[in-house]
Amino acid sequence: MSTSSQLLSRRAFGRIAAGVAAAAGTGALSACAGGGGxxxxxxxxxxxxxxxxxxxxxxxxxxxxxxxxxxxxxxxxxxxxxxxxxxxxxxxxxxxxxxxxxxxxxxxxxxxxxxxxxxxxxxxxxxxxxxxxxxxxxxxxxxxxxxxxxxxxxxxERPALYYRKDLVADLGGPPRTLEALMEGARELTRRKDGFYGYVGRGQRSGAVSQWSSFLYSYGGDFVVDGRSGIGSAEAVAAYEYYGRLLAGSGPPGATNMSLEQALPIFAQGKAAFFVDADAIYSSFLDPKVSRVRETVGFAPFPAGPAGAKPHNIPxxxxxxxxxxxxxxxxxxxxxxxx
CATH class of the missing domain: 3.40.190.10 (Periplasmic binding protein-like II)
Structure with missing residues (x-):
């Protein structure tokens, strides 16, 4: 078969495939579309x-x-x-x-x-x-x-600090302050072994909700006196803290992680600390998905310079x-x- 015939066949096939896809799409949308009665x-x-x-x-x-x-x-x-x-x-x-x-x-x-x-x-x-x-x-x-x-x-939902009970004994228990969380996470990080001191969300809107507790605990807010507060000194300090935490103790690609990527890392025993919604606790107790069922601990959100001020969102x-x-x-x- 000549090259031109092969190209023609491919083009013809493309037109046929496109027609089939269009017909299938129309059928699918018809199934979804509203009807009377x-x-x-x-x-x-x-x-x-x-x-x-x-x-x-x-x-x-x-x-x-x-x-x-x-x-x-x-x-x-x-x-x-x-x-x-x-x-x-x-x-x-x-x-x-x-x-x-x-x-x-x-x-x-x-x-x-x-x-x-x-x-x-x-x-x-x-x-x-x-x-x-x-x-x-x-x-x-x-x-x-x-x-x-x-x-x-x-x-x-509110944030909880999930931690490995078997790893924090030498640290004096779960961290009660953000400073202690940073120090403990760095101490427990073993990148060569694929083990990280901290894992958390870093992607878009999911990161905002979880980061907000760090913002509040640094004394900042999203709106201050009717104006945006995300450029305040307190907010910048919270940004810098969270960035250092992920960069120094988190897994590769941490800033692109949503809950679906971050949760399995902790559940599979590859991280020491994880701050996320209290509602996901059952994932770490389920033997089908968790290897930390016997070692996971639960603690309140650690205190920052302004105290512990966890978010509470609908x-x-x-x-x-x-x-x-x-x-x-x-x-x-x-x-x-x-």
Whole structure:
């Protein structure tokens, strides 16, 4: 066969492949796209959530809710990155194949609210049977975007210091100050052996939430007297501390690590200290994923120059897909789960 024939065949194949992909894509989007009419009684209530200790607990009891509403429930648990990607595809296609959405009120809710992808829950939370006032003020305020309540908070998180009990005895126990954490992490780092004194998030928004405790404990804040405070002397000192901690004691590529990359390093016994959300503690006790089950310890966030000032954030909330055809059942789930 001549070279030109081979090229022609490849081009022809490319056109055919593109046509097949386009047809498949159209079919997939049609499956996601919203349709009219009332859903059948057999249609499941579809819930998408982060794979989190809270979600796992709810999923174990989902049969209780199914009996309560008389409808089958499909609950999918994903990582944060997988969840964000899935929402992007489904909601851009006005998909009806998700009803209840677990979202981050401080992150994607702002975009989803702007795009009209979350149902307004203002009237529902105002119902006397729901007791909206029982929720903490800050998480409740974070659930409001554009003057509308778009989600109900179900998870707040604070940082915990995870440490190796078998390694800190000679250090006098877990560090109680950030200075002691820096010293201990450097002392325990053995890069040639692939062992690190500290591991933590360094990537984008995930790093901001975890770094905020360092900022507060250095006496800084994001907003000071109505203006940005991230250029203050206290904030710069917190930046420098966290940078030195990761650079001097952390694994390669630490500034590109999210929770999904940092957590396994500690769970596999390759780091001495790890500061992250208290909600992930169960990952280190699970023999299927953890080698530090017998040696992991838990301690409060260490004190900085301004004391120990850990963050407390409304990390995850429940909202309703604006394109859902099962909004009433979706709200019943939120009432039950919250």
């Amino acid at each position: 009332k859903p059948s009684a057999d249609a499941p209530l579809r819930i998408m959530a982060i794979n989190h200790v809270w979600s796992q607990a709810v999923k174990r009891r989902i049969a209780e809710f199914e009996e309560r509403v008389g409808r089958r429930v499909s609950m999918t648990l994903l990582t944060a990155d997988q969840l964000a990607s899935s929402y992007n595809v489904k909601l851009n296609a006005s998909g009806t194949d998700v009803d209840v959405m677990m979202v981050r009120a401080l992150q994607e809710q702002l975009l989803f609210g702007h795009n009209g992808w979350l149902a307004d829950l203002s009237d529902r939370v105002a119902d006397d049977r729901f007791a909206w006032d029982d929720f903490q003020d800050a998480p409740r305020e974070a659930s409001v975007t554009g003057g509308k309540v778009l989600s109900v908070p179900v998870v707040t 990390s995850w909330s429940l909202g309703i897909n604006a394109f859902s055809r099962l909004r009433d059942d979706a709200w019943e789930f939120i009432r039950w789960a919250a």
